Amino acid sequence: MAQQGYAVVDVDEEPSGSRGRGLEFQSFLDSDSSRANQSSSTPREAPFSLFNLAYYQTDSSLGPFWTLTTLILILYTTSTLTISIAQYLNSDPVSSSLPLLSTATSTVYLYGLLVPSLLWGATKWLGIGEWGIAEVLGVYGYSMGVFIPISLLCLIPVGIVRWVLIILGGISSGYFLVRNIYPVLASAENKFAQLLIGAVVALHGIMIIAMKVIFFSNSVVGPDPINDQLP
Secondary structure (H helix, E strand, C coil), X not given: CEECCEECCCCCCCCHHHHHHHHHHHHHHCCCHHHHHHHHHHHHCCCCCCCCHHHCCHHHHHHHHHHHHHHHHHHHHHHHHHHHHHHXXXXXXXXXXXXXXXXXXXXXXXXXXXXXXXXHHHHHHCCCCCCCHHHHHHHHHHHHHHHHHHHHHCCCCCHHHHHHHHHHHHHHHHHHHHHHHHHHHHCCCCHHHHHHHHHHHHHHHHHXXXXXXXXXXXXXXXXXXXXXXXX
Protein backbone atom coordinates (compact mmCIF):
# COMPACT_ATOMS: atom_id res chain seq x y z
CA MET A 1 0.00 0.00 0.00
CA ALA A 2 1.29 3.42 -0.84
CA GLN A 3 0.16 6.81 0.48
CA GLN A 4 1.65 10.13 -0.66
CA GLY A 5 4.74 8.49 -2.04
CA TYR A 6 5.53 6.52 1.13
CA ALA A 7 5.58 2.76 1.40
CA VAL A 8 3.89 1.24 4.45
CA VAL A 9 5.17 -2.12 5.57
CA ASP A 10 3.51 -4.20 8.29
CA VAL A 11 6.34 -5.29 10.62
CA ASP A 12 4.28 -8.17 12.01
CA GLU A 13 4.27 -9.89 8.69
CA GLU A 14 7.14 -12.30 7.98
CA PRO A 15 8.16 -13.34 4.53
CA SER A 16 7.24 -16.90 3.77
CA GLY A 17 10.84 -17.73 2.87
CA SER A 18 12.28 -16.70 6.26
CA ARG A 19 9.58 -18.63 8.10
CA GLY A 20 10.47 -21.75 6.17
CA ARG A 21 14.16 -21.36 6.91
CA GLY A 22 13.39 -20.97 10.62
CA LEU A 23 11.43 -24.21 10.66
CA GLU A 24 14.21 -25.91 8.76
CA PHE A 25 16.82 -25.14 11.46
CA GLN A 26 14.40 -25.61 14.35
CA SER A 27 14.90 -29.39 14.25
CA PHE A 28 18.61 -28.93 14.95
CA LEU A 29 17.89 -26.75 17.99
CA ASP A 30 15.41 -29.14 19.59
CA SER A 31 16.83 -31.71 22.01
CA ASP A 32 15.42 -34.78 23.60
CA SER A 33 14.82 -33.90 27.24
CA SER A 34 15.20 -37.46 28.46
CA ARG A 35 18.52 -37.83 26.65
CA ALA A 36 19.75 -34.52 28.06
CA ASN A 37 18.77 -35.48 31.59
CA GLN A 38 20.58 -38.80 31.25
CA SER A 39 23.78 -37.22 29.95
CA SER A 40 23.75 -34.47 32.55
CA SER A 41 23.27 -36.90 35.42
CA THR A 42 26.10 -39.21 34.37
CA PRO A 43 29.08 -37.10 35.54
CA ARG A 44 27.37 -36.37 38.84
CA GLU A 45 27.74 -39.94 40.03
CA ALA A 46 30.07 -40.42 42.99
CA PRO A 47 33.65 -41.08 41.86
CA PHE A 48 33.92 -44.01 44.26
CA SER A 49 30.61 -45.66 43.38
CA LEU A 50 30.73 -49.28 42.27
CA PHE A 51 31.60 -49.67 38.61
CA ASN A 52 28.82 -50.82 36.33
CA LEU A 53 30.59 -51.74 33.12
CA ALA A 54 27.33 -52.79 31.48
CA TYR A 55 26.70 -49.13 30.57
CA TYR A 56 30.05 -48.80 28.85
CA GLN A 57 31.09 -50.01 25.46
CA THR A 58 32.69 -53.40 25.13
CA ASP A 59 36.15 -51.95 24.54
CA SER A 60 36.05 -50.04 27.82
CA SER A 61 35.97 -53.30 29.76
CA LEU A 62 39.59 -53.75 28.68
CA GLY A 63 40.55 -50.62 30.59
CA PRO A 64 41.59 -52.46 33.79
CA PHE A 65 43.69 -54.90 31.78
CA TRP A 66 45.51 -52.13 29.95
CA THR A 67 46.03 -50.30 33.24
CA LEU A 68 47.74 -53.35 34.72
CA THR A 69 49.76 -53.90 31.54
CA THR A 70 50.94 -50.29 31.56
CA LEU A 71 51.92 -50.63 35.21
CA ILE A 72 53.99 -53.73 34.39
CA LEU A 73 55.89 -51.92 31.66
CA ILE A 74 56.47 -48.85 33.85
CA LEU A 75 57.69 -50.94 36.79
CA TYR A 76 60.07 -52.87 34.56
CA THR A 77 61.36 -49.76 32.79
CA THR A 78 61.97 -47.69 35.92
CA SER A 79 63.54 -50.58 37.84
CA THR A 80 65.80 -51.48 34.92
CA LEU A 81 66.84 -47.86 34.48
CA THR A 82 67.68 -47.51 38.17
CA ILE A 83 69.69 -50.75 38.22
CA SER A 84 71.56 -49.84 35.03
CA ILE A 85 72.54 -46.40 36.32
CA ALA A 86 73.69 -47.86 39.64
CA GLN A 87 75.80 -50.49 37.86
CA TYR A 88 77.33 -47.84 35.62
CA LEU A 89 78.24 -45.55 38.53
CA ASN A 90 79.76 -48.43 40.46
CA SER A 91 81.63 -49.71 37.38
CA ASP A 92 79.87 -53.05 37.71
CA PRO A 93 79.16 -55.24 34.68
CA VAL A 94 75.70 -54.68 33.29
CA SER A 95 73.45 -57.70 33.84
CA SER A 96 70.22 -58.65 32.14
CA SER A 97 66.97 -57.50 33.75
CA LEU A 98 64.62 -59.79 31.82
CA PRO A 99 63.80 -61.87 34.93
CA LEU A 100 62.45 -58.66 36.45
CA LEU A 101 59.92 -58.41 33.62
CA SER A 102 58.54 -61.87 34.35
CA THR A 103 58.42 -60.99 38.05
CA ALA A 104 56.49 -57.79 37.36
CA THR A 105 54.10 -59.59 35.03
CA SER A 106 53.32 -62.41 37.44
CA THR A 107 53.03 -60.12 40.47
CA VAL A 108 50.74 -57.53 38.92
CA TYR A 109 48.54 -59.94 36.98
CA LEU A 110 48.13 -62.32 39.92
CA TYR A 111 46.99 -59.50 42.16
CA GLY A 112 45.00 -57.56 39.56
CA LEU A 113 43.28 -60.52 37.87
CA LEU A 114 43.44 -63.63 40.05
CA VAL A 115 42.63 -62.03 43.42
CA PRO A 116 39.47 -60.24 42.22
CA SER A 117 38.37 -63.40 40.41
CA LEU A 118 38.71 -65.39 43.63
CA LEU A 119 36.87 -62.65 45.53
CA TRP A 120 34.02 -62.72 43.05
CA GLY A 121 33.88 -66.53 43.26
CA ALA A 122 33.73 -66.35 47.05
CA THR A 123 30.88 -63.84 46.98
CA LYS A 124 28.94 -65.96 44.51
CA TRP A 125 29.48 -69.02 46.70
CA LEU A 126 28.15 -67.05 49.66
CA GLY A 127 25.11 -65.98 47.68
CA ILE A 128 26.02 -62.35 47.02
CA GLY A 129 24.91 -61.58 43.49
CA GLU A 130 25.01 -57.79 43.43
CA TRP A 131 27.98 -57.49 41.09
CA GLY A 132 29.65 -59.20 38.16
CA ILE A 133 33.20 -60.31 37.62
CA ALA A 134 33.81 -57.43 35.18
CA GLU A 135 32.99 -54.96 37.94
CA VAL A 136 35.37 -56.59 40.41
CA LEU A 137 38.16 -56.71 37.83
CA GLY A 138 37.49 -53.06 37.04
CA VAL A 139 37.78 -52.00 40.67
CA TYR A 140 41.08 -53.82 41.15
CA GLY A 141 42.51 -52.78 37.81
CA TYR A 142 41.80 -49.10 38.19
CA SER A 143 42.94 -49.08 41.82
CA MET A 144 46.47 -49.95 40.67
CA GLY A 145 46.59 -47.06 38.22
CA VAL A 146 47.89 -44.71 40.92
CA PHE A 147 51.20 -46.59 40.96
CA ILE A 148 51.99 -45.63 37.36
CA PRO A 149 52.97 -42.03 38.22
CA ILE A 150 54.38 -43.19 41.55
CA SER A 151 56.75 -45.54 39.73
CA LEU A 152 58.08 -42.61 37.73
CA LEU A 153 58.41 -40.40 40.80
CA CYS A 154 60.30 -43.14 42.63
CA LEU A 155 63.21 -42.51 40.28
CA ILE A 156 64.06 -39.75 42.75
CA PRO A 157 67.08 -41.09 44.66
CA VAL A 158 65.76 -40.14 48.10
CA GLY A 159 64.64 -42.99 50.33
CA ILE A 160 62.17 -41.05 52.47
CA VAL A 161 60.48 -39.64 49.37
CA ARG A 162 60.01 -43.14 48.00
CA TRP A 163 58.51 -44.36 51.25
CA VAL A 164 56.09 -41.43 51.40
CA LEU A 165 55.00 -41.92 47.78
CA ILE A 166 54.44 -45.65 48.21
CA ILE A 167 52.53 -45.20 51.48
CA LEU A 168 50.30 -42.53 49.96
CA GLY A 169 49.70 -44.71 46.91
CA GLY A 170 48.85 -47.70 49.08
CA ILE A 171 46.42 -45.67 51.19
CA SER A 172 44.65 -44.11 48.21
CA SER A 173 44.34 -47.37 46.28
CA GLY A 174 43.27 -49.23 49.42
CA TYR A 175 40.61 -46.61 50.12
CA PHE A 176 39.38 -47.00 46.56
CA LEU A 177 39.06 -50.76 47.03
CA VAL A 178 37.31 -50.57 50.39
CA ARG A 179 34.94 -47.82 49.27
CA ASN A 180 33.79 -49.94 46.34
CA ILE A 181 33.86 -53.43 47.84
CA TYR A 182 32.62 -52.89 51.39
CA PRO A 183 29.04 -51.83 50.48
CA VAL A 184 28.56 -55.06 48.53
CA LEU A 185 29.95 -57.28 51.28
CA ALA A 186 28.21 -55.38 54.08
CA SER A 187 24.82 -55.91 52.44
CA ALA A 188 25.10 -59.68 52.85
CA GLU A 189 23.43 -61.45 55.75
CA ASN A 190 26.28 -63.93 55.96
CA LYS A 191 28.77 -62.59 58.52
CA PHE A 192 31.61 -64.41 56.78
CA ALA A 193 31.12 -62.17 53.75
CA GLN A 194 31.89 -59.11 55.84
CA LEU A 195 35.13 -60.73 57.00
CA LEU A 196 36.28 -60.80 53.39
CA ILE A 197 36.96 -57.08 53.60
CA GLY A 198 39.72 -57.88 56.08
CA ALA A 199 41.24 -60.27 53.56
CA VAL A 200 41.02 -57.58 50.88
CA VAL A 201 42.91 -55.09 53.07
CA ALA A 202 45.51 -57.68 54.12
CA LEU A 203 46.23 -58.79 50.55
CA HIS A 204 46.46 -55.18 49.46
CA GLY A 205 49.01 -54.47 52.17
CA ILE A 206 51.05 -57.51 51.15
CA MET A 207 50.98 -56.32 47.54
CA ILE A 208 52.26 -52.87 48.49
CA ILE A 209 55.11 -54.33 50.55
CA ALA A 210 56.02 -56.71 47.73
CA MET A 211 56.15 -53.85 45.24
CA LYS A 212 58.37 -51.84 47.58
CA VAL A 213 60.80 -54.72 48.10
CA ILE A 214 60.91 -55.92 44.48
CA PHE A 215 60.72 -52.73 42.44
CA PHE A 216 61.49 -49.76 44.68
CA SER A 217 64.40 -50.97 46.79
CA ASN A 218 67.05 -50.18 44.19
CA SER A 219 68.65 -46.75 44.36
CA VAL A 220 71.16 -44.89 42.28
CA VAL A 221 74.29 -44.93 44.43
CA GLY A 222 77.76 -44.38 43.05
CA PRO A 223 81.18 -43.36 44.29
CA ASP A 224 81.47 -39.96 45.91
CA PRO A 225 83.90 -37.92 43.76
CA ILE A 226 84.64 -35.49 46.60
CA ASN A 227 85.34 -37.97 49.39
CA ASP A 228 87.35 -40.21 47.08
CA GLN A 229 89.86 -37.41 46.48
CA LEU A 230 90.36 -36.60 50.15
CA PRO A 231 93.39 -38.17 51.89
